Amino acid sequence: xxxxxxxxxxxxxxxxxxxxxxxxxxxxxxxxxxxxxxxxxxxxxxxxxxxxxxxxxxxxxxxxxxxxxxxxxxxxxxxxxxxxxxxxxxxxxxxxxxxxxxxxxxxxxxxxxxxxxxxxxxxxxxxxxxxxxxxxxxxxxxxxxxxxxxxxxxxxxxxxxxxxxxxxxxxxxxxxxxxxxxxxxxxxxxxxxxxxxxxxxxxxxxxxxxxxxxxxxxxxxxxxxxxxxxxxxxxxxxxxxxxxxxxxxxxxxxxxxxxxxxxxxxxxxxxxxxxxxxxxxxxxxxxxxxxxxxxxxxxxxxxxxxxxxxxxxxxxxxxxxxxxxxxxxxxxxxxxxxxxxxxxxxxxxxxxxxxxxxxxxxxxxxxxxxxxxxxxxxxxxxxxxxxxxxxxxxxxxxxxxxxxxxxxxxxxxxxxxxxxxxxxxxxxxxxxxxxxxxxxxxxxx
Amino acid sequence: xxxxxxxxxxxxxxxxxxxxxxxxxxxxxxxxxxxxxxxxxxxxxxxxxxxxxxxxxxxxxxxxxxxxxxxxxxxxxxxxxxxxxxxxxxxxxxxxxxxxxxxxxxxxxxxxxxxxxxxxxxxxxxxxxxxxxxxxxxxxxxxxxxxxxxxxxxxxxxxxxxxxxxxxxxxxxxxxxxxxxxxxxxxxxxxxxxxxxxx
Numbered sequence: 130x131x132x133x134x135x136x137x138x139x140x141x142x143x144x145x146x147x148x149x150x151x152x153x154x155x156x157x158x159x160x161x162x163x164x165x166x167x168x169x170x171x172x173x174x175x176x177x178x179x180x181x182x183x184x185x186x187x188x189x190x191x192x193x194x195x196x197x198x199x200x201x202x203x204x205x206x207x208x209x210x211x212x213x214x215x216x217x218x219x220x221x222x223x224x225x226x227x228x229x230x231x232x233x234x235x236x237x238x239x240x241x242x243x244x245x246x247x248x249x250x251x252x253x254x255x256x257x258x259x260x261x262x263x264x265x266x267x268x269x270x271x272x273x274x275x276x277x278x279x280x281x282x283x284x285x286x287x288x289x290x291x292x293x294x295x296x297x298x299x300x301x302x303x304x305x306x307x308x309x310x311x312x313x314x315x316x317x318x319x320x321x322x323x324x325x326x327x328x329x330x331x332x333x334x335x336x337x338x339x340x341x342x343x344x345x346x347x348x349x350x351x352x353x354x355x356x357x358x359x360x361x362x363x364x365x366x367x368x369x370x371x372x373x374x375x376x377x378x379x380x381x382x383x384x385x386x387x388x389x390x391x392x393x394x395x396x397x398x399x400x401x402x403x404x405x406x407x408x409x410x411x412x413x414x415x416x417x418x419x420x421x422x423x424x425x426x427x428x429x430x431x432x433x434x435x436x437x438x439x440x441x442x443x444x445x446x447x448x449x450x451x452x453x454x455x456x457x458x459x460x461x462x463x464x465x466x467x468x469x470x471x472x473x474x475x476x477x478x479x480x481x482x483x484x485x486x487x488x489x490x491x492x493x494x495x496x497x498x499x500x501x502x503x504x505x506x507x508x509x510x511x512x513x514x515x516x517x518x519x520x521x522x523x524x525x526x527x528x529x530x531x532x533x534x535x536x537x538x539x540x541x542x543x544x545x546x547x548x549x550x551x552x553x554x555x556x557x558x559x560x561x562x563x564x565x566x567x568x569x570x571x572x573x574x
Numbered sequence: 575x576x577x578x579x580x581x582x583x584x585x586x587x588x589x590x591x592x593x594x595x596x597x598x599x600x601x602x603x604x605x606x607x608x609x610x611x612x613x614x615x616x617x618x619x620x621x622x623x624x625x626x627x628x629x630x631x632x633x634x635x636x637x638x639x640x641x642x643x644x645x646x647x648x649x650x651x652x653x654x655x656x657x658x659x660x661x662x663x664x665x666x667x668x669x670x671x672x673x674x675x676x677x678x679x680x681x682x683x684x685x686x687x688x689x690x691x692x693x694x695x696x697x698x699x700x701x702x703x704x705x706x707x708x709x710x711x712x713x714x715x716x717x718x719x720x721x722x723x724x725x726x727x728x729x730x731x732x733x734x735x736x737x738x739x740x741x742x743x744x745x746x747x748x749x750x751x752x753x754x755x756x757x758x759x760x761x762x763x764x765x766x767x768x769x770x771x772x773x
Binding site (some may be wrong): 187206287295323324365553571 | 692
């Protein structure tokens, strides 16, 4: 008798799981893509960034063409890409027929496709398999980058004309020419650090500045023109490491295997069993040139930098949480626009403080002190981390000065907010809820 | 006579000959190009005979390939300059691609300009309501929004740099806009406080 009662919660849980899976499946069936695909329409240009899902062939030219005819027309129409292709290995591979236009785009001009990683995988299976294998590591990884973008609430919420900027970089998951630009597709190009900087630059991930500011980067700049970049990324082939040399061991198309998840964004313990294994993989890379002890000491130095940064960040986060419990934010979460996708927030407005509360989306429609913390955490903190990881001590110093300066400024603002918290509180809703862009954003995403 | 003429011509051309665009257009204009895929390719492949990707003159000087004759862009309307620059895109990109990318850039810029107009309206309100330090701060935030954030968005869109479009463009515009709102709100509260304490 009692066993039969046990069945009820089991069956209910199973039904719940099935309903959840059905809901996720349903939510991915909209006009957009990802978890919130029913909430947004793609911008027309999205087809170029996520061709598998959004590219529409053009119907203006009719006919099925062999390569020679494609080349004959496009030599006149778009001579640059034909010349690129002629310079590429695709046009003159050893021991096989050239890989020409129809092999990647199809031959029927009204059904042309923009090549996706799956298309490249027809020949480059090893690279594609390695690239796909990144899924096992979760974020951050190249292969999951597009999902990372489209599953973010701020991506869904903001006008698509604005978030086109996001998918340009996050398309590293959906096209191969982010690193091997068309129509040359040169491995040598992707071995150069500049190839990564279109995306790995700017306030939250100044990988370019921190690498070029390191001893490695300075030597690269001095020697790049005299280096033969056609050699594989193996020990002994290069005098100075580049992004791909360290992050893509032996040229493998995997950047996520050594990365410690969210090492810059959260306070992560570098000494868990798993992280120790990853650390040893890093040391193995460094020992291509350096002594293992030297490498470990440098990585320990980075741990010290992280601990220092988190002392400052934790103090500031604690202060902001105190302000929230004292209801001192002005405007508070309920007095400014919520995300349309976030129904919970419409009922229970709450300021997002810290990684687990969605700090990454707290850069718009928040009060100035919250934006200041966003910039402290996302710009100054990540800049310091990148500088420490890439070995640019001057930039570590500057990053920590920026953290200290931000803490001081946030503390001063917090003091002022506290002093005024008990006094009069003019209604800020018209100021924050209205305005041309704010109202446009509420209706359009 | 011919020798003298040539010598004079040489003298006139001398200051321009050694100059590169970057000497005047350093900073955001250069960097937004350098970080784009065009800039990356042009930098990596500098010195090669065939140019795969455009540098400044590749787009801004269609009619005159000589670097000294590039300054026509500023004397035209933005639309004319864009059309002229788009000519050079077509050496590699299809007409549909350039049209779509241009249209997407226009839409992105329209959003940025919407943020600017929202901020402008707030500045007008601030000029009526406030004065002194609070107004000066709002004016200075607006100057950053218009002269830095919106400019960098425009450069990011024109040069196809995602970083300039997003973190230095749209997200930076958001930051300046919310700080203007924050300062204006604080000014209102300060006046309310002053009214209750009878100052």
